[in-house]
Amino acid sequence: MADDTPVLRLEGVCKSYNIGTPVEVEVLHDIELELGRGEFVALIGPSGSGKSTLLNIIGLLDRPTKGSLFIDGQETNRLDDTAITGLRGHSIGFVFQYHYLISAFTALENVMMPLLVERNFPTDDMRQRAAGLLAQVGLTPWQDNLANNMSGGQQQRVAIARALAMNPALVLADEPTGNLDTKSADTVFELMQQVNRTNGTAFLLVTHNMELARRCHRIVEVVDGRIVTPGSASASASA
């Protein structure tokens, strides 16, 4: 794939619910959006504006009613569920507001999980990669702790490491700092920026925090299911 191929492109994406019924409602209208490689974009908008729906469609957890979605240059509309699952596992990492670590596993095992799902058998490579990612987020001393025994900030850092396990082109972060105190939120945000700079991973960050949004390369605002600011990639923006 050429480097100038956007990691994400949406063309005329619409999403409706209750299709064919009297209460059919369109929550996303004709969305056009593009994310270049290594971009760090904030997605903002009031509650109920359609941000989460848009994020679910971009994350291949939901399908658009109309329009096209390209991940890493690959059109996704015609892919079956198996291919969608595979593409999601390979190309997209998720960080949620609540960390959603699997409590039955240690921090290291949680980070290994996407690799394990993909390769089925744990290997030394897998373990080394997971340990490396935990070192990158500063959690080496806690790598053998069960997820439940860590603080919220630590858990969110583990979630970031897990999102990076498959070295995805795009990480979708849904209010990753929304549940953290100011200091932890700042640490987590800086960590994501550092990963963005170091690995060249694109980030689409949903946030209500305008201070953090302003520190991103650009801001995309969604209001009533429409993007009200231009969706094209900015030429350059530094963290």
Add this chain to the structure above:
Amino acid sequence: MNRLTPFEWITALRFLKEGRMQTIFIVTAVAIGVAVIVFMSALLASLQANFIKRVLTSQPHIQLIPPDEVARPLRQPGSGHILAAIVQRPAQRIRSIDQWQKIRDQLSTWPEIVTVSPTMTASALAVRGDASRSISLTGIDPEVYFRIVRIPDYIVAGQPRVQTDDIVIGTDLAKELGVTLADKINVSAASGASRILTVTGLFDLGNKGANLRTTFVALRTAQALSNLVGGVTTLDLTVTDVYAAESVAQAVQAATGVEADSWIRTNAQFFTAVNAQKTSNTLIRLFVGLSVAFGIASVLVVSVIQRSKDIGILRAMGTSQGQILRVFLLQGGLLGFLGSVVGAAAGGSAVVFWHGILRQADGSELFPLVLEPSLFISAVFLAVMTGVAAAAVPALRAAKLDPVVAIRG
């Protein structure tokens, strides 16, 4: 996480380990169910084996008897006439099996037949002084007959020796006649012939009626007393497979023309009882199995609800529906396996315990211990299959969870 352990196994084991209390409770429930099944099955098999052993060491597997005598009316109805005849069934006198030596030699070559023993049975009167008792006189060739009916095992005094002037009698008859070993009794047969015989052995068959009536003498003695020299009234057989006795009896009857009764036909009531026991045991197994299945299913349904966020996040990470399905099916199978291993061990131990405790009055075992490995293997296999089947609904539910809905909770 061990190397070479697939994702599904690692996740299933961790989920079970994390929900440890739930796991312990349901494994205990499965274990109790399997223990009941194993205990009942083993006990039933043991009691059945004991009964069969007792029945088959006190009677032949197949008995050949001469065909009944029938009256053949000589007068036939003429043309245009109808004859309203009343044909009276003739009294059945003691008769020999025709050409029994030839039949014996023929049957001895059959691979499914182990022993062929000619016997002569007749009614007689045992007299000593003023006392007399009616007895059933069985003339035997001891060398062959004792391979079929283990009289030596039941001898309580003397020896199972039956030469020309010997008689072996039951303990109750000995009491009634007031005789003991080496005493003589006068045996008068229905034919009118009589003979003085010496008591050489006393047996106890565990049944007063049998101990009163059954007596054993040499074959030629019985033949002489019955005025049937050279004849036998029955040919007793044992076969290699006791449960195939009926089909062998039918084959013998077809080949020889002599009526053949198998122990299965003569003990039809026993088989009715066995079948009733089997049916009730099967029903108990079915209901225990169902309760185990519903127990596993309910635990896994709760687990799916509790873990819906985990399932959602696993799906978001690229876990396929098939992998999620297998994680929960494996949990069902593992619960079934763990419970059944514990239950099989407990059920087996309980049978051994009861076998040790329950004794007959003479201290011998009440029933032989029958613990077939196949019982344990099939119990574990069935429990695992039940666990997997019970997990099917929650596993499908987990696999079909919409990741968006699951994550949102």
